Amino acid sequence: MEFNPKKKVSNFILLATAFAIVSLILWNTNSFFKKFKEEERLKMEIWATAQSELLQYSEDMDMGNLTIKVLQNNTSTPMILVNKDGSIKTNNMPEDKVKDSLYLHHNIKIFESENTPISIDQQGEHLATLYYGNSEVLNKLKYYPIALLLIILLFGAVIFFFFKTNKASEQNKLWAGMAKETAHQIGTPLSSLLGWNELLKSEKINPEITKEIDKDISRLETITERFSKIGSLPELKEVDIVEETKEAYEYLKLRSSKLIHFSFNTKVEKLPVLLNHSLYNWTIENLVKNGIDAMKGKGSIAIDIVPAGKYVNILVADTGGGIAKSNFHNIFNPGVTSKKRGWGLGLSLVKRIVEEYHQGKIKVLSSGKEGTIMQISLKVKQ
Structure with a gap:
């Protein structure tokens, strides 16, 4: 287009x-x-x-x-x-x-x-x-076109990177604006849902129904909070990475298909890390959902927490079709997606959350016919 x-x-x-x-x-x-x-x-x-x-x-x-x-x-x-x-x-x-x-x-x-x-x-x-x-003058003149060409190429490169950076800045502002507007738009019906749920609680209906509605309302509040934080520096708090990851894991496990086998493993009981709860959960959710999509709704998802010196590695593995090695870096670029429907923003946002907001690293650790392992590396709070 x-x-x-x-x-x-x-x-x-x-x-x-x-x-x-x-x-x-x-x-x-x-x-x-x-x-x-x-x-x-x-x-x-x-x-x-x-x-x-x-x-x-x-x-x-x-x-x-x-x-x-x-x-x-x-x-x-x-x-x-x-x-x-x-x-x-x-x-x-x-x-x-x-x-x-x-x-x-x-x-x-x-x-x-x-x-x-x-x-x-x-x-x-x-x-x-x-x-x-x-003569000396002629020798200098012989290299003049090369020097001129190099200067022009350097000048062109400076202009190119200036416009590229400027364009990236404009795109970031656009995505941030869209995210904040989305959060604002969700806020209005969410307030209404809260009111309706309170009204249902006053009626004599099965409390399990309103309890589940409360969970989904809480989920919508979390999503709204996530979108509202795009484009601004989030607040980081010292939390237990094992507990945070397990919480995200349990939520996704309960709401995923029974055809997906989940497993959670950790080599440490507790490890303090500076995190933003909402954005970190969003990161794990994106990686797990990408894995489920890659497996076409059937297979295994494994989350492992492995200490690595001053860092901790969070591994998210799936048994999908894998990623071509040439795309290991490209998949984190905005607009890159293998889905017929999708904007290709999930992994781009994940990279931004991990690397810009949490000063960590994310990469494709390995990928092949047996599946893919994504690795998040975060610095341990000393």
Whole structure:
């Protein structure tokens, strides 16, 4: 479903414009690089011509001022001149290395790969070969497009994460607003139900009926409290994790199908943890119901409490079809669900309750054809 096609089109136009600008900058930079390289080639050809004239002068001849100026003017381009007798002359290269023949031959190969050598000839006679590399300016210019591209990518990443964070913040506000509105909407009929139940109690009817209604009203009050706390920091109290988990377990066991076999195991009698009673029960309920859905209403649910040093692990296991390993992390994202009907918010809320509100951890411990084990880790109160 497309909620905002106009926004999608505008985003595409913005992306296309940005791509066009980047392409234009890179194209211009490449053109400038080629032009600069051509001018440097022309400069080296002029230098080679001047060198050719220099090689013709004898000791008793006066060298022209222009030739001297051309030869002395090049102070940026590294050069290696190999004369026909094998002697080597260098220019604009480290003085401490020019006497190293291995260094010179290595650089000759590098220069040859960067620029075509210039043959210095005079009247058909080969006088020397000029090998030259890229000047410092040209080398810096060569990496300019890469640096520019990295800057643009970094800038784009910053903008992307800014909008992503902003969007996530807006979504959180939306879910929090929806949750609080749901709590508010439930509150009105709940107050009415309380009144009707009190009226029923005054009548001579089976007290077991009103007792069960009281339980469901209490349950609705708990649900209302849960929704009202979404988007705000809940109050944490020191409680016994074993007792809290067992309470949630007993409630779900009594209200689940007889086709579901429940088991509760703990390796410790009592363990203090900072918890919000309502939200923790909601977490266990979500995990158990997901397990029941995975088993299609028939199978086994096991809850185990295992101490682990400074932490306590609460394991919720089912005998459902399992989760693909590639989805171990994705199932906690909003909107991810395997059900035909559902918003995919259950495990997302569970993750938020455990990790943001209780500073704990939740993960898929293991999953396969034999079932799935979800693990909640909470810090033990010292």
